[in-house]
Amino acid sequence: MxxxxxxxxxRTSQNHLLRSHRPRFHPSRYAVHRTVxxxxxxxxxxxxxxxxHRRRIQERINIVLQYLEMxxxxxxxxxxxxxxxxxxxxAAMEALSSLITQRKRGNGSKRTEKFDQMFRYLxxxxxxxxxxxxxxxxxxxxxxxxxTCTFSEAILRECGLQTGLFTSPHLMDVRERxxxxxxxxxxxxxxxxxxxxxxxxxAKCVKDLPMPTLFQFxxxxxxxxxxxxxxxxxxxxVGLGGRFDSTNVVKEPVVTGITSLGMDHMExxxxxxxxxxxxxxxxxxxxxxxxxxxxxxxxxxxxHDRASKLMIPLEVAPPLSSxxxxxxxxxxxxDHQFTNxxxxxxxxxxxxxxxGHLSSxxxxxxxxxxxxxxxRGLSAARLSGRAQIFHDELDSEEPEIxxxxxDLIFYLDGAHSPESMEACAKWFSNVASDVRYSSxxxxxxxxxxxxxxLTNENxxxxxxxxxxxxxxxxxxxxxxxxxxxxxxxxxxxSKGVHFSKALFVPSMSTYHKVDSGASTxxxxxxxxxxxxxxxxxxxxxxxxxxxxxxxxxxLNSEKSTSLSSLGLLSGDPSQKSDPANLKFTNSAVxxxxxLTLKLLRDCVRENPALQLQVLVTGSLHLVGDVLRLLKx
Numbered sequence: 348m349x350x351x352x353x354x355x356x357x358r359t360s361q362n363h364l365l366r367s368h369r370p371r372f373h374p375s376r377y378a379v380h381r382t383v384x385x386x387x388x389x390x391x392x393x394x395x396x397x398x399x400h401r402r403r404i405q406e407r408i409n410i411v412l413q414y415l416e417m418x419x420x421x422x423x424x425x426x427x428x429x430x431x432x433x434x435x436x437x438a439a440m441e442a443l444s445s446l447i448t449q450r451k452r453g454n455g456s457k458r459t460e461k462f463d464q465m466f467r468y469l470x471x472x473x474x475x476x477x478x479x480x481x482x483x484x485x486x487x488x489x490x491x492x493x494x495t496c497t498f499s500e501a502i503l504r505e506c507g508l509q510t511g512l513f514t515s516p517h518l519m520d521v522r523e524r525x526x527x528x529x530x531x532x533x534x535x536x537x538x539x540x541x542x543x544x545x546x547x548x549x550a551k552c553v554k555d556l557p558m559p560t561l562f563q564f565x566x567x568x569x570x571x572x573x574x575x576x577x578x579x580x581x582x583x584x585v586g587l588g589g590r591f592d593s594t595n596v597v598k599e600p601v602v603t604g605i606t607s608l609g610m611d612h613m614e615x616x617x618x619x620x621x622x623x624x625x626x627x628x629x630x631x632x633x634x635x636x637x638x639x640x641x642x643x644x645x646x647x648x649x650x651h652d653r654a655s656k657l658m659i660p661l662e663v664a665p666p667l668s669s670x671x672x673x674x675x676x677x678x679x680x681x682d683h684q685f686t687n688x689x690x691x692x693x694x695x696x697x698x699x700x701x702x703g704h705l706s707s708x709x710x711x712x713x714x715x716x717x718x719x720x721x722x723r724g725l726s727a728a729r730l731s732g733r734a735q736i737f738h739d740e741l742d743s744e745e746p747e748i749x750x751x752x753x754d755l756i757f758y759l760d761g762a763h764s765p766e767s768m769e770a771c772a773k774w775f776s777n778v779a780s781d782v783r784y785s786s787x788x789x790x791x792x793x794x795x796x797x798x799x800x801l802t803n804e805n806x807x808x809x810x811x812x813x814x815x816x817x818x819x820x821x822x823x824x825x826x827x828x829x830x831x832x833x834x835x836x837x838x839x840x841s842k843g844v845h846f847s848k849a850l851f852v853p854s855m856s857t858y859h860k861v862d863s864g865a866s867t868x869x870x871x872x873x874x875x876x877x878x879x880x881x882x883x884x885x886x887x888x889x890x891x892x893x894x895x896x897x898x899x900x901x902l903n904s905e906k907s908t909s910l911s912s913l914g915l916l917s918g919d920p921s922q923k924s925d926p927a928n929l930k931f932t933n934s935a936v937x938x939x940x941x942l943t944l945k946l947l948r949d950c951v952r953e954n955p956a957l958q959l960q961v962l963v964t965g966s967l968h969l970v971g972d973v974l975r976l977l978k979x
Contacts, residue, residue: 432534436863439541443521443861446561458591458615461563465596468559471551472544474570481573482702483597484694487585487627488606490767491640491687494679494730495606496584498691501678502724503580504529506699506707511578513569513594515562515586518732518761518971519978520863524565525572532572540572561861562586566593580698588616590629602697603630604664604690605639607683608646609766614825624649636701637661638693640686664693667725673716678728680778683770688725692717732970734774735759737977739948753951754812754958757977761967763822765830771964772838779816779960780844812958818849819943819973822965824878828885831965836889846962849886849934851879852943855972879936886934940969944976 469475484499486492493514500512512526525532544567552558559567566586573581583600585592605627608620616626624646631637631653639650641663654661666686667677677684696713699705708718717725739755758779762771818835822828839845853874856862937943951957963973 432538435538436534439538439545440521440861440863442545443561443564446558446564447860448560458588461560462591462593462595464556464559465563465566465593467556468548468563468567469570469596471556472547472567472571474567474574477574478570478597479599481570481581481597482579482698483600484580484582484602484604484698485585485594485597485600485630486583486604486606486694487589487592487630488604489609489611489623489627490764490770491606491683491690492584494684494687494728494733495604495691495694496582497679497728497730498688498725499694500526500582501529501728502691502695502721503582503698505720505724505727506695506704507720508579508704509577511569511573511576511581513566513573513582514584515565516967516971518967519975521565521861523731525569527572527576527578536572536576540568540575544568544571563593580702585627585630587612588626588629590626592630595630599632600630600635601701602694603632603635603637604694605630605637605650606687606690607640607766608642609764611764620646621649625653628653631657631659631661633657633659635659636697638664638690638697640664640666640690662693664690667692671717672725673722675722675726678726679730680734681770681774684734691725692721695721731974732759732761732967734771736778737974739977753954753956755947755951755961756958757961757963757973759963759970759973761970762964763826763831763966765834768831768834768964769838771962772835773842775962776839776842776844779814779962780842811956813956814958814960815847816844817947817959817961818846819961819963819969820849820851820882820965821854821879821969822882823968826965828882832886832889835964847933849883850937850943851876851882851886851934852937852940852969853879854966854968855940855975856968874938876936876938883934883936890933940972941976944973 466475469478484496486496486499488495496512496514500510504510510526510528513524514526515524517523520531522531522534522537525537527536544564548558548564548567558564569581569583580601583594583597585594589595589605608624608627610620610623613623616623620643624642628650637650637654637659639647639661641647642650647663651661666689668685677688679687696705699708716722735758737757737759739757758775760767760771760774762768822831853876937946947959947961951959963970
């Protein structure tokens with residue numbers, strides 16, 4: 348497909364365009380030749396800064412598009428093409444970031460208006476009529492919807508279908524949101540579809556129809572990608588809620604599903620389980636079968652009421668059991684995944700039936716067990732940042748050096764609601780308390796130096812190490828740590844698991860910027876960590892039950908104390924802190940995630956007999972940032 352901007356002749360000088368692979372911005376080109384506004388006029392100054400920024404992005408876009416055209420015409424060698432792709436991709440991330448109008452998530456006050464705009468955007472892109480050609484599975488819920496989508500995609504891919512999967516959020520790279528046949532979309536295809544959508548919308552958006560917000564654009568891009576790639580099935584995960592979610596412009600999916608419901612995003616969806624269930628049930632459509640999982644009675648009543656009004660069947664999919672899997676294990680770890688897998692099986696079976704593909708399984712005895720493609724899909728499903736185990740290793744490849752250091756194992760789960768935190772704690776308690784853990788039963792295991800799933804190394808012996816459990820935590824300020832911490836603490840304690848140290852650290856990624864997986868990682872330690880100190884204060888009060896004044900005085904005295912690698916070993920979960928000496932030895936605030944990782948690595952290097960088991964949880968943003976650092 349030809350790129351419309353700009354038009355280059357064959358005689359265009361390569362040397363002129365390749366002086367640098369990075370687009371340059373020349374402020375003198377954008378000199379404003381009119382009376383300079385009054386410096387006190389903040390509104391005019393802000394408008395000028397916005398125009399300056401928009402033109403800067405556009406110049407960068409124009410240059411990388413020139414590069415891309417040269418690459419497609421064979422005018423660049425492979426190394427130059429890599430530079431072009433990197434530059435074009437960074438420009439796309441900058442363009443995406445410009446769609447974020449707020450530094451924090453809004454309160455949902457304009458959901459109706461934004462939802463109505465989605466239909467106009469579809470028309471602008473010429474997708475409104477074509478969208479009916481996608482055979483969609485649409486999934487909403489509070490917890491487990493990403494896992495259910497992942498199971499569904501893997502099952503249908505094993506059935507021989509071309510699959511498209513749209514999920515959110517991404518952990519390291521925005522391309523993770525778009526999977527084609529089980530793999531993230533390539534940079535080349537992403538850029539092709541991205542810039543086409545971008546320019547079409549830029550050309551047609553006017554004053555009463557501004558450019559879409561970030562998630563609106565990403566959803567529109569998903570439709571464009573899946574239609575262009577001609578997938579047989581598109582699995583869509585709802586972003587937030589359901590009724591006014593950007594994905595809900597789909598008028599007639601093949602089947603819809605709702606995973607487990609709980610109290611989350613209450614500032615937008617409502618403060619009762621009934622209100623939340625009503626929002627989620629907004630994805631139900633006339634003439635479209637719906638499935639859900641066992642729910643609380645209040646939530647189930649709302650779902651049934653909505654289904655009855657639409658005169659559609661609502662079936663409750665039973666959780667799978669280990670017997671159903673014929674000796675295999677689910678690709679996603681945790682007992683709660685049997686519920687998600689059961690819903691995925693029901694959704695896929697319904698999809699196959701309604702699209703005429705179930706004839707391939709006519710000879711199957713469903714009561715006796717699941718068909719082989721279903722079993723393979725359930726076993727092969729992978730989802731980063733959910734019940735994932737990452738074994739960190741030293742950079743050195745010399746065995747004698749590696750054997751002289753301790754073990755550093757990360758257990759990553761992006762739990763951020765009370766219900767998911769309880770499931771995370773159960774999973775961590777089970778796998779971290781085992782002397783030997785199985786990669787099949789307990790999660791996706793990776794090693795830093797090999798970057799692969801250890802499916803052929805089922806067990807890893809850690810019997811000769813002294814184990815200490817570390818909590819690495821952060822959550823968004825809209826979350827309530829008073830609800831999250833008790834689930835984590837009590838569930839772990841019930842299984843005899845206690846944390847030697849709790850570390851509270853700010854995430855690197857920010858709500859107002861989209862980074863690529865290759866973006867530069869900042870080691871800035873000057874970040875505002877007041878929220879992390881608040882988390883530490885709440886943690887200490889819950890752990891030790893100290894009076895507010897005692898906790899505050901201890902924490903205030905600790906703020907200027909720097910933590911060394913030896914400081915990580917000072918905590919003992921069986922001993923309480925010493926308020927008389929104003930010391931909390933079992934928790935700390937660290938101002939930088941790279942610094943935190945360095946301390947952990949130094950700790951195991953200096954202590955060969957030590958095994959650190961680090962649970963990273965509370966935020967998918969934090970989990971993604973940790974994975975970015977580990978995979979560097």
